Structure formats: structure tokens, C-alpha cells
Amino acid sequence: MDFSKLSASQQLCVGAAAAMILISFVPWYGVAGATSFSAWRSGLFGPLAVVAVVAAGVILMMEGMDRAPVDSPAAITFYLTATGVAFVILRLIFTDNQPRRIGLFLAAASAGVACWAAYHNYRDNS
Numbered sequence: 001m002d003f004s005k006l007s008a009s010q011q012l013c014v015g016a017a018a019a020m021i022l023i024s025f026v027p028w029y030g031v032a033g034a035t036s037f038s039a040w041r042s043g044l045f046g047p048l049a050v051v052a053v054v055a056a057g058v059i060l061m062m063e064g065m066d067r068a069p070v071d072s073p074a075a076i077t078f079y080l081t082a083t084g085v086a087f088v089i090l091r092l093i094f095t096d097n098q099p100r101r102i103g104l105f106l107a108a109a110s111a112g113v114a115c116w117a118a119y120h121n122y123r124d125n126s
Contacts, residue, residue, distance in 0.1 A: 005064045009120040013077060016114035017057025020084075023110055024050045026103030029095065036101060042091060049087035049107065053114050056080035060121075074118075074125040081115035 003011060023039070028046060030036025039046035056077040063073045070076045088108045092100070 012117035027101040028104040029098040045091040052084035074122040078118040078122040081118040
């Protein structure tokens, strides 16, 4: 993998996707000293958000290896990251009366950065 083939916005999106993988294991909900839930146990929106953002990062990495699996990776990655942001926002709104933890806010920031970078990549390539 030659990261020099990727633009700065593509590198930022891949980095945010990598961060999203790590953030998915940090508690998103729960009470201090009691049970807490990561993205993988936070309902349907948590895992879908992680998968959408990570899929965008994988597509961009494959583009850097000249093996893009789709015809217009810039558009697909933008749509995937926007979907990830929407799922994180839905997870923030629908909390089931559980206290929000730091992982959920980090996920919102990571998905937002990935979406912003994917948008700039899309704008530069269209």
C-alpha cells in the first residue's frame, strides 16, 4: 500500500475509518462502574455506522492500490460516510434512557471527519 498515491483528504478519511474501528470497542453507553455497551452491543445503528465508515476507508485504500472495487469510489465513499454519520446521529438521539459515554461522541467526531474528508475528495474528483 502506497499512501503517497492517496490525496490528503483520502488519507484523512482512511485515518478516520481506522479510528472508528478502535472507537467501536470504547463504551458508547452505560453507567460508570456498571455495565457499559460498545458499538457492537448498542443496537443496530452502532454496528451499521462502524461498518459504513470502515467500508469507505477500505474502498479508498483499494483505490490507492489501483484496485478500486467500484467505478466512482469518491462518490461511494462520500455516501457511505454520510450514512455512517446519520447512523451515529440516530444512535445519539435514540438512547433508550442510557447515559451516553465518550465512545459515542468520539464516533460522531470520527464519522464527521471521515464524511468531511470524503466530501472534499468527491468535490476534487468531480
